Amino acid sequence: MRAGLIASLAGHTAILVWGLVSFPDAESFSVPQVETLPVDLIPVEEFTQLRLGERNAEIRDVAALNPSETPEETPPQPADRPGDSQVQQPTPSPAPAPPPPAAEPEPQPVAEPEPAPAPVPVAEPEPAPEPQQEAAPAPQPIVTSVAPRSKPTPPRRAPERETEEVVDQVAALLNKVEPAAAAGQSSQDPASLGSRQGAQNIRMTQSELDALRGQVAQCWSPPVGAVGAEELKVRVRFNLSQSGDVSGSPEVLNSNGNPAFRAAASSAVRAIMRCQPYSLPVAKYETWQEVIINFDPREMLGG
Amino acid sequence: MAPHEGFSLIDLFWQAHIVVQLVMIGLILSSVWCWAIIVDKVLLIGRTQRQMNRFETVFWSGQSLEELYGTLHNRVNHSMAALFVAAMREWKRSHEGSRPAIASLQQRIDRVMDVTIQRESERLESRLLILATVGSAAPFIGLFGTVWGIMTAFQAIATSESTNLAVVAPGIAEALFATALGLLAAIPAVIAFNKFNSDVGKAVARMEGFADEFSAILSRQIDERG
DSSP: OHHHHHHHHHHHHHHHHHHHHHOSSOOOOOOOOOOOOOOOOOOTHHHHOBOOOOTTSOOOOOOOSSOOSOTTTSOOOOOSSGGGSSSOOOOOOSSSSSSSOTTOOSOOOTTTTSSOTTHHHHHTTOOOSSGGGTTSTTTTTTOTTOOOOSSOOOOOOOTTSTTHHHHHHHHHHHHTSOOOOOTTTTSSSOOOOOOTTTTSOBOOOHHHHHHHHHHHHHHOOOOOSSTTGGGOOEEEEEEEOTTSOEEEEEEEOOOOSOTTHHHHHHHHHHHHHHHOSOOOOGGGHHHHSEEEEEEOHHHHHHO | OOOOOOOSHHHHHHTSOHHHHHHHHHHHHHHHHHHHHHHHHHHHHHHHHHHHHHHHHHHTTTOOHHHHHHHHTTSOOOHHHHHHHHHHHHHHHHHSSSSOOOTTHHHHHHHHHHHHHHHHHHHHHTTHHHHHHHHHHHHHHHHHHHHHHHHHHHHHHHHHTOOOHHHHHHHHHHHHHHHHHHHHHHHHHHHHHHHHHHHHHHHHHHHHHHHHHHHHHHHHHHHHHO
16 A cells, blocks of 8 residues: 555656646737727718708818729719819819820829920929829919819819810810719718708708608508519608608609509508607707608618 | 736645635545555556466466465465465364364355455455545535635625626636546546456456355365265
8 A cells, every 4th residue: 555655646746746847827828919990989970961062162171981092094983072172173084184195004184285385383393193192283373272182183174274275175074074962972872861951951860860761661561462562662752840740741752653653652651640750859850840751662671 | 806926736726715725635635545546456456366367377287285275374365365275274174183073164164265255355445435435526526616716706806896807717717726636536536446346346256256166176075085
């Protein structure tokens, strides 16, 4: 028995010593360095705010939502909030000015090649390497109040230049394109709801509209069985009183050849009437005094 | 709760609650004792089997029983040799004196060999129950230490009013150490107990077989002389 005891003690001591040596301390987990991402809490209102552009609004230095990286090759994109700018901005077209060949890789100030005499010194000081700045050099000396925009824009009109005729040509070309000024263009959602008072600042947010839409959708029994039921979009305009009740009778704005459309339209109207009163922020009553709701079976039901 | 210094084995031990420390010490001691028993039994059973093998070869080699008894009866014998010596001693004693007691000699020899087998198996089985006890109880003891440690750890968490993992983890790590020790003691004990149990059973069966054979031989002798 003594041999066993000695052997056991020796073994345990050995294991203990080994444990002390090989487990001196727990190794801390090597956590890979995670880059800290700055997170700003932004109310969704800022993005979904419905706002109508104004042509004579103050110019503001607003970055584009989707800054375009390729200024020359892309199809024309409406400038971000075009109505904000003082000078009317024509929509960039693939060939903003007739003279420069389109294949030219390096974006040059457009005014440079053709109107030879004057703009040369202008283009000279800042041949900005950044493509986004390309438009800046040309107009700078002329319209001093206009700050360079982050959005690549073709040169603005230079009305007082001696090369007026050329510029007029350009302007004539560009003016064929409608100035892109539409409410809610920056939002990805289809503009389902608008207001006649869009000229004001409408602070009805998309989420609040969605809430209203959800309230209506709960009461709506759509025309399920009808042929082509998913095509039965009903557009209804109705007025709301301050208490959230529907005042007057809702008005169906569109029509459809589908025989079931009448049923769908009346069901939409019924839904609107049945679900009142709606709970909406009273402070923004002006904005939801009159609302238009699209009853789209796919969206409101399919979720 | 004191700031945690480290996670080495010593740290884990010293930072634990006193109850947990006692549990750990008890488990380590029981582990030491178990292994002592295991080593002892391994040696004992191995030795016993070797002795039995050697004795059987000698016994069936055709050597005269008297001679064998002469060489063996002065030694300290175990297992089969002890059986043989006990039976032969009874045989000799019964033939001594003027009036040999032959009539119930067979029964006496059987009785003597039974007693010897019992003694031998007792010797082989001694302390095996300790292994069984440790094997079944050590996990519970370790679990008790763990529960106690986690209890105190949670109390410490409550007082520090933080659920940070850095506060929670050390106490739990200490507490789990007790269960680890319990399992460390229990697993070898259980395995060894089962192995030794079967080994002892085999050895005893072998001795019983030899006892029967030897009893048959002696019985023949008695009848031939009778």
